[in-house]
Amino acid sequence: MIDLALSVLSSTLIFVAFKLFDVYKVQTLYAIITNYVVACLVGLFLYEGNVDVAQLTSTSWYWGPIALGVLFITIFNLMAKSTQVSGVSVTSVATKMSLVIPVVVGVAVYKEELSLLQIIGIVLALLAVYLSSQKEKGITINRKDLLLPLLVFLGSGIIDTSIKYFEEEHLTDQEIPIFSSMVFGCAALTGLIFIGIKSFKTPLRVNFRNILGGIALGVPNYFSIFFLIRALRSDMLNSAAVFTLNNVAIVMLSTILGILLFKERLRPKNWGGVALAILSIVLVALF
Template identity: 40%
Template sequence: MIYLLLSILFNAVLFIIIKLFAKFNIDALQALVVNYFVAFGVGLFFLDTSFSPQIIISQEWFKGSILLGFIFISTFYVTTITSQRNGLSVASVASKMSVIIPIILGVFLYDETLGSVKILGIIIALIAVYFTSKKETGEIQQACNLVFPILVFIGAGTIDSSLKYLQTFHVPSNQIGLFSSVTFFCAFSVGILILVFLSLKGKIKFAGRNILGGIALGLPNFFSLYYLVKMLEAKAFESATLFTIHNIAIVLVSTFVGILFFKERISMRNALGIGLALFALFLVTY
């Protein structure tokens, strides 16, 4: 349970820092790339085992880290496009609704069971995520723009599912820190390629404040992934229960942080979502 709480805590810190990006006019993509390098460095600092490139490449999870690194940065980039074209609420809902992907895979890959009460809880949770996350106007204005929320949905779901699969079959307990660090380095490498491409096209300008934003984001980002994997390793709950609790709790904490620290207004729709979320939490842990 402690790993679940720590993962939620660090995700809430991430929300606060990302929220401050707009206030200080920080380019999110540049900051994210820097953040991945910082997270990689933080992981190396906390490692208590020796390693070498040859050891890393020989690990069963190495190819998975490369794939995850690509999905991390790609999903963020598509989320940015979705926020710009369809609204932040659409991007947020698409990301959190993706919890259904690891839940379904959990039934087929890990022989997990879904009782009627838990299924009802998951359905209510999805409804709660929609109502709680939708704080602004954000609609699919054109059919062609539907592809971006779908990609966010698939990308976020793939990240959770891949982490669960790698933790279950390939990542030993004593290598979680190394796995997290290597994954962030892979994401950084892909991000550098994206920045070089955009720079050559003249679509991006570099600024020192973006580096500072990335440094601030790197530390909590590493631990959000580290404790997420530790949470999966603990196996305190089945995937359906665990990911539902995790995603709903992040939505709730982010909502309350927005209200307390950023003076965001809460509508009747948001209040209904919070109530449904609490009820869903009771059902899935019943």
């Protein structure tokens, strides 16, 4: 449970960092790529073994970080585009609702069992995510704009499911730091290739503010994945419970910090979402 709590805290600090990007005019794309480089270096620092490229490429999971790294950058850009086209609320709901995918996979593929109260808790968690995310007057979306949120939903769910797959089938406790590091390293490489191509049209400018923003984002970003994988290895909770608690607790804590740090104002349905989040956490964790 400590690992899960630390993963939630780390993920929530990512939210705080993104909010501060607006305040200090940090360019998100460049900070994101810097953050992946920083996260990769943190993982290498924590890895106790020798970093042997030949040995790493001979592991059964070496292709995972490559695929996940590409997915990380792709989904980030889709989230940014979806936010611009469909709105913050729609994108937020699509991202957090994706917890359905790893929950279903956990039950169907890994034969995890859920009690009736846990199932009720997961349903309440989805409702809590929806209500908490409605910071605008209402969620409206044109049918033609459904593709972007749908891709964000599927992509986010695939990332979580893939992390569960590698944790279950391939990784040892000692390999978690280097696996996490390689995921971020591959994401950084993909991002650098992306901005390298983009720089042909728009010259690349190094900005110290973007670098600082990337450092502030990179450290909690690394630990959000590191502690999530460790939480999935725990025998206390199955993966369905872990993903549900992780997503709902992030929404709840982010909402609370938004009020305390950034003076965000919540509507009654947002408070209802927070209350449902607390109830769903109790049902999923204790039953």
